[in-house]
Amino acid sequence: xxxxxxxxxxxxxxxxxxxxxxxxxxxxIASVGRRGLRRLFDVEALDRLSxxxxxxxxxxxxxxxxxxxxxxGPPRIDRARLADKADExxxxxxxxxxxxxxxxxxAECPTPSHMECxxxxxxxxxxxxxxxxxxxxxxxxxxxxSGS
Amino acid sequence: xxxxxxxxxxxxxxxxxxxxxxxxxxxxIASVGRRGLRRLFDVEALDRLSxxxxxxxxxxxxxxxxxxxxxxGPPRIDRARLADKADExxxxxxxxxxxxxxxxxxAECPTPSHMECxxxxxxxxxxxxxxxxxxxxxxxxxxxxSGS
DNA sequence: GTACGACTTCAAGTCAACTTGAGGTCAAGC
DNA sequence: GCTTGACCTCAAGTTGACTTGAAGTCGTAC
Numbered sequence: 001x002x003x004x005x006x007x008x009x010x011x012x013x014x015x016x017x018x019x020x021x022x023x024x025x026x027x028x029i030a031s032v033g034r035r036g037l038r039r040l041f042d043v044e045a046l047d048r049l050s051x052x053x054x055x056x057x058x059x060x061x062x063x064x065x066x067x068x069x070x071x072x073g074p075p076r077i078d079r080a081r082l083a084d085k086a087d088e089x090x091x092x093x094x095x096x097x098x099x100x101x102x103x104x105x106x107a108e109c110p111t112p113s114h115m116e117c118x119x120x121x122x123x124x125x126x127x128x129x130x131x132x133x134x135x136x137x138x139x140x141x142x143x144x145x146s147g148s
Numbered sequence: 149x150x151x152x153x154x155x156x157x158x159x160x161x162x163x164x165x166x167x168x169x170x171x172x173x174x175x176x177i178a179s180v181g182r183r184g185l186r187r188l189f190d191v192e193a194l195d196r197l198s199x200x201x202x203x204x205x206x207x208x209x210x211x212x213x214x215x216x217x218x219x220x221g222p223p224r225i226d227r228a229r230l231a232d233k234a235d236e237x238x239x240x241x242x243x244x245x246x247x248x249x250x251x252x253x254x255a256e257c258p259t260p261s262h263m264e265c266x267x268x269x270x271x272x273x274x275x276x277x278x279x280x281x282x283x284x285x286x287x288x289x290x291x292x293x294s295g296s
Numbered sequence: 297g298t299a300c301g302a303c304t305t306c307a308a309g310t311c312a313a314c315t316t317g318a319g320g321t322c323a324a325g326c
Numbered sequence: 327g328c329t330t331g332a333c334c335t336c337a338a339g340t341t342g343a344c345t346t347g348a349a350g351t352c353g354t355a356c
Contacts, residue, residue, distance in 0.1 A: 007332070013276065017333080018315055026313095036322055037334045047263065047272075054275035058247055062313070077262050082255035089248040093241055099206055100237040107230040114225050115195065124195075127202035128161065155302070165303080166345055174343095184352050185304045210343070297356100304351065314340085321334065326327100 003032060003040040013049045020049075028052055028066050051075055058085055059092075099123070151180060151188040161197045168197075176200055176214050199223055206233055207240075247271075 010017050023029045024039070029048050031039035048069060055065040069075045102123040111117040158165050171177045172187070177196050179187035196217060203213040217223045250271040259265040 005333090016315080019313085021334090022314060037320095038322085038332080039334090050272040050276040053278075054272050056313095057243075057275045057278065058251060074261075075263065077254075079255045082251050086248045086251040086255060089244055089251065093244050093248065095205075096237050096241050096244070100234045100241065103206060103230050103234040103237065106225070107227045107234060113222075115223065124198040124202050127205050128198040153303085164345080167343085169304090170344060182304095185350095186302080186352085187304090204343095300353105300355085302352090302354105305349090307347090309346070310344085312341100316339070317337090319335090322332095324330090326329085 003042055004045070005035075006031075006039045006041065009041050009045060009049075012046055015049065023049075023052065023062075026062060026066060028062060028069065048075065051077075059089070060085065098126075151190055152193070153183075154179075154187045154189065157189050157193060157197075160194055163197065171197075171200065171210075174210060174214060176210060176217065196223060199225075206237070208233065 004012070006017050006020055009015075009020055013020075020029065020039075024031060029041070029045050029052075031045075032042050033040050051069060052062075052065055055068070056062075060068070068077050068081060102119060106114055106117060106120045106123075109117045109119065114120045152160070154165050154168055157163075157168055161168075168177065168187075172179060177189070177193050177200075179193075180190050181188050199217060200210075200213055203216070204210075208216070216225050216229060250267060254262055254265060254268045254271070257265045257267065262268045
């Protein structure tokens with residue numbers, strides 16, 4: 001069985017080494033040993049990394065993901081948890097859809113000021129009413145590494 | 149015209165005073181004066197606050213919102229910007245929908261391990277491929293104030 | 297006239313998920 | 327045998343949106 005140097009994992013996963021070390025420190029992945037100082041990973045680490053990427057994109061936190069993958073050992077993913085997350089995504093999607101419709105409407109609405117548009121105002125009220133409940137939707141890449 | 153003490157704004161907006169001060173400091177809202185030390189707001193501040201809430205829930209950052217509302221003066225919302233955001237939301241919604249479907253599938257899929265489910269694996273690959281491009285979707289309330 | 301409580305300021309802390317920097321190590325190539 | 331460069335550790339910094347804490351002020355009720 002072939003072991004991967006962190007550099008290879010970086011190449012294959014697209015993640016920076018700092019992230020891999022960070023994930024290791026959090027117990028999300030494990031290196032199988034060292035060669036000198038250097039970490040060696042086995043190929044399964046790439047699977048775990050892809051699961052982590054998937055989990056992140058589904059909105060799981062790293063802690064949740066660590067929970068689901070097991071701090072070590074073979075990934076064992078809880079189906080109920082997935083279903084819950086799917087439900088949660090459903091909610092988000094509905095909310096975002098309503099918002100998009102309203103945004104679209106506001107963008108095309110001919111009233112001189114948005115403040116006079118009933119649709120827009122209903123939306124505003126809804127946003128206030130929801131208050132602190134919902135957080136903003138997906139963001140772009142956070143770091144400066146994001147350039148193509 | 150009646151002026152509102154910050155406490156009233158807190159009550160009516162549902163936002164904590166610290167947030168109102170923070171928003172004022174950022175130039176998102178303005179107090180019209182003071183009574184003693186205490187800020188006085190006029191009722192329009194509530195409108196601005198609801199716009200801010202709306203903007204946040206649409207995924208605008210506070211800076212973007214400040215930009216759109218004008219650092220001061222009457223809110224003047226750029227329709228092109230709204231349309232752009234609506235498009236962006238569309239993307240997000242599509243991505244989230246695909247994800248939800250796949251999650252749902254994975255939750256119901258009868259293969260013994262997710263790693264053997266082709267749908268799940270396609271999804272994993274996609275998540276890796278997207279790599280660092282997309283950030284996770286909506287989050288819950290950030291603070292401990294979130295209880296009902 | 298004084299105690300209370302709601303406000304004030306300013307600085308620092310929080311959270312998540314990383315990144316960055318300084319300073320060190322080691323295997324390999326010349 | 328020395329340089330190079332990819333790796334290492336550990337601590338601290340970053341970002342956004344706030345929150346928290348300490349210490350002070352002020353209007354109102356008693």
